[in-house]
Amino acid sequence: MSDCYIGLMSGTSLDGIDAVAVSFEPTFCLHASHTHPLPADLRQLILQLNHSGSDEIDRLGQLDIALGRVFAEAVQGLLDNSGLLPEQIRAIGSHGQTIRHRPELGFSLQIGDPATLAEYTGITTVADFRRRDLAAGGQGAPLVPAFHQALFRQEGQDRVLANLGGMANITLLPGDRERPVLGYDTGPGNVLMDAWIRRHRGLAYDADGQWAASGRVHAGLLEQLLRHPYFARTPPKSTGREQFDLPWLDDQLQQLAEPVASVDVQTTLLELTALSLTRAIQHHALSRPELLLCGGGSHNRQLQQRLQLHLPQARLTTSAAGGLEPDWVEAAAFAWFAMRTLSRQPSSLAAVTGARGDRILGAIHYP
Known part of the structure; x- marks a missing residue:
């Protein structure tokens, strides 16, 4: 098997964490897919953080780590179901969970601590994809x-x-x-x-x-x-x-x-x-x-x-x-972003986001 990447996506619907294992050479191939449930208590905390409130920073910090651990569980579930081993995975691309998207103020915040994800899985993790486009004057979205x-x-x-x-x-x-x-x-x-x-x-x-x-x-x-x-x-x-x-x-x-x-x-x-x-x-x-x-x-x-x-x-x-079932497109996209980041290739489209140019996206967390 050529280099295999895992993509993770947890979207606005909060209906679960989608995880896929894919490769891109010589052609695109979906090797495995898995949807991991999002615990109800974490779902409620995410919804509460979509609006300002008391102890916001403390709640954000704790939820960031908790989601990082749940994302790691999603990766383990994917590996268990597919028979793949961690050493067969080049990197994880994790979108994270959007808490605030405020491009008019120059920021978009996704949580699900990638350092925790790398620590618990032992796999290089690429995350925080939107911030670089925003720094270049873009919307940070849509990236896909x-x-x-x-x-x-x-x-x-x-x-x-x-x-x-x-x-x-x-x-x-x-x-x-x-x-x-x-x-x-x-x-x-x-x-x-x-x-x-x-x-x-x-x-x-x-x-x-x-x-x-x-x-x-x-x-x-x-x-x-x-x-x-x-x-x-x-x-x-x-x-x-x-x-x-x-x-x-x-x-x-x-x-x-x-x-x-x-x-x-x-x-x-x-x-x-x-x-x-x-x-x-x-x-x-x-x-x-x-x-x-x-x-x-x-x-x-x-x-x-x-x-x-x-x-x-x-x-x-x-x-x-x-060539790709509709439930797995976004998760596969973030696996692709991880691949592009590690190969130092741009993965944004300035014509889409309004940035000053295409940019290499994501921050790398090594295990």
Whole structure:
């Protein structure tokens, strides 16, 4: 086996830690995958830290170390399930858990202490990928379009990678290689839908969008949600829970003249995700693009149907058509970033993030 890398991803949805073992030479190969549960108490602590509060620095420091240990458990689970040995792994690429994403203030903070991860696994760990791009004037996000370009770009075929995680983002991959790759966050993906169904039905997510499919879009609420200034901003841009969360949604609901049934709110939130994403794609006037979905939302059939309705000229499929199952794209991307860092190659796209140039990302922690 050629050099093998592990990628770790814990996203805005907080639905688990995705871990993959991959190699890139002579061609890309996914050797193993594993999803490790995120303990409920840590999930709650992460959500609390998304907003300011008392003893914030102490809570942050303790959670940083605790997450580093859980990430190490995820690596061990992957190794146990695959039969791979630590000495077969060149490096771990760990995205970490985003606590604050504030590019307008020049920072983005991910925790899950990489020194703890390297110490507990005995494997070189590369992490803290966003900070270098931010130092160069970029948004620090989205970073994954660089990996999308490497793995999914196809000569003569316009493609769009749509990652439907907690937030939704797109990567535009023109079939004409003279045209630049672009990418940005389009707005909320699953984050509002997941939070709303958790509040009203006690479920982690709306499987296949079944609850949303049973309601109706509330036109007044949808129009109000779409007035959020983020949707009118021009790229490069990125977003997070700082702008789209339950308190924001509650405030929007209170401004309406009449209450909205909880199921209709869910339907409207799904339409918000679909419409904001498809409007962004339409703005770029691609020629009969192939739309490849990845992330947790790629399994939401109702969301798929709404995306296809709004983009009738696009061929809708998943990233599996490009050689990688949709659940593992982001974790694989951070394995790729680790490989690029160790080989001293840039792994950001300035055209995407708005930085002054492409940069080598990540800090290396040796075992």
